[in-house]
Amino acid sequence: MNFEFPDTALSVAGITNYIQSLLEEDKILRQVWVTGEVSSANHHRSGLFFTLQDPDGTAGIKCVAWNSQVAKLVQIPAVGEQIIILGSIRLYPQRGEYQLTIWQAIPAGVGLQALRYQQLRNRLLSEGLFDEERKQPLPPHPQTIAVVTSPTAAAWGDIQKTLKHRYPGLQVLFSPATVQGEQAPESIVKAIARVEKDGRAEVLILSRGGGAVEELACFNDERVVRAVAECSIPVITGIGHQRDESLVDLVADVCVHTPTAAAELVVPALSELYAQHQQRIDALYDAVYEVRTSAENQLQTLRNRLQRLGLDRQVKQEMQKLQWKRQQLLQITSRRSQQATQHLEMLRQKLATLDPKAVLNRGYAVVRQENGAIARTATELTVGQELLIQLGQGEVKVKVTEVTTKTQKD
Structure with a gap:
């Protein structure tokens, strides 16, 4: 029997590389959660190798956790345990096998819930939702x-x-x-x-x-x-x-x-509120009583001090000082009044001597021209000019009939 090989036939490496690209570049298989039961486990110098299978044994997959990652696992895989693992698919061309490279392993069931709880708690904690500063106080009497x-x-x-x-x-x-x-x-x-x-x-x-x-x-x-x-x-x-x-x-x-x-x-309980109210009343009464007692004591102390100081005697002394100062003030005022009166009389007499009317009353007269100017020399007058003579009592109008001018000799 003759077979004709097609030109598109792949080599073992070619098909292996193709399968490797499908597995390792798949978005789901690059980070996948898998749950199952550990059927075998072997600690090697490079890491922990184990097999994870379904509980009924219908399927299994080889897994490895390298030594650098083992210490970070929440649950170390052990035979017979149910676990959930997080890893990625890796294919080994020489053996034509694939296995899961493990990043994390946790207990199945309750363990998974605990992990999710802790992850959510850490996230909410980082957001500050548990901070005391953001919490509101309860109203005292809602x-x-x-x-x-x-x-x-x-x-x-x-x-x-x-x-x-x-x-x-x-x-x-x-x-x-x-x-x-x-x-x-x-x-x-x-x-x-x-x-x-x-x-x-x-x-x-x-x-x-x-x-x-x-x-x-x-x-x-x-x-x-x-x-x-x-x-x-x-x-x-x-x-x-x-x-x-x-x-x-x-x-x-x-x-x-x-x-x-x-x-x-x-x-709050009403009974507690009533008790607190009564306590406040008692405290207020005690405070008022204490203030009143203190004020009474201070008042009595001031009374005693006033008695020791002899307030009545001090008042009498002050009244005597005021009376003496009053007399001094009256004396000074009276003396200054007499001095002022004497000075006023002297000024009045001096003024009287300077009064023109007093001069006229002694027999002198003032001669005024028609324009009201005082005639002081005969040369200012002319014959026929009318003059006004002011006497001590009344005035006389005259006319000049003769002007005589005499030269004053030394």
């Missing part, structure tokens, strides 16, 4: 409280009972939500959004009773965590018990471990 929980859960009954007992008359807004199962995260987010949209609540309680880890998974859901972190009103959580810390507990403004504890913390 009048309206919102509760987000399941209407069928015992937590809702515990919260109602506690609030009614501690703070009767408080308005409680109930926003029901599913708090377990796949639908829980979306239900809780919507319940919180309803409370914010309503706008009446001053604080929000997010709660449910205790449960298994898987039952509390919704409180580790990133959607729920961010809804609590972004809530505009303070949020207090009462989820499960102390051993069941969730990411929602870490991001909430206040975290307690039971629904009852949340209700007790969110409002």
Whole structure:
């Protein structure tokens, strides 16, 4: 029998290289998670070689974790254990085999959930969602409280009972939500959004009773965590018990471990308020009494000091000083008044001697020309000129009949 070989036939290396490119360049196979059971394991000087297979033995794959990576594995593969590995496909042309080069190995089941929890926690922590600085304080005396929980859960009954007992008359807004199962995260987010949209609540309680880890998974859901972190009103959580810390507990403004504890913390008891009020009254009474007693003591001290100082005697001495100064002032004023009167009389007499009327009263006269000017020499006058003679009593009008001019001799 004769066979005709086609020109396109590939060599072993050619087909191997082709398969290698398909495997190693595939986006999924370059970083793939695989779960299975370790069927064999061998520690070699270069690394850890093991086989991962399905529990029913229908398929298996060879794996290797090089020594540089073994110390970084969360779970060291051991025969019989269920693990989840992260790695990439590598093909070895000489043997015509492929295997997974391992970067990480973790326990399957609960171990995977724990890893995802830790990864999300680290991411949220790096964003600052757990920082104390961003958390809001609870209002001291809220009048309206919102509760987000399941209407069928015992937590809702515990919260109602506690609030009614501690703070009767408080308005409680109930926003029901599913708090377990796949639908829980979306239900809780919507319940919180309803409370914010309503706008009446001053604080929000997010709660449910205790449960298994898987039952509390919704409180580790990133959607729920961010809804609590972004809530505009303070949020207090009462989820499960102390051993069941969730990411929602870490991001909430206040975290307690039971629904009852949340209700007790969110409002004060009226009996406690009354006791505090009575304490303030007693403290105020004591303060007033202390101030009054201190003032009375100070007043008595001042009285005693005044008595020792002899205030009456000092007042009498001051009055005597004032009387003496008054007499001095009167004497000085009287003396200065007499001096002023004498000086005034002297000026009056001097003025009288200078008064022109006094000269006229002694027999002298003033001769004035028609224009009112005083005639001082005969040469200023002419015959026939009319003159006005001013006497001590009255005036006389005359006419010049003769002008005689005499030369004064030494």
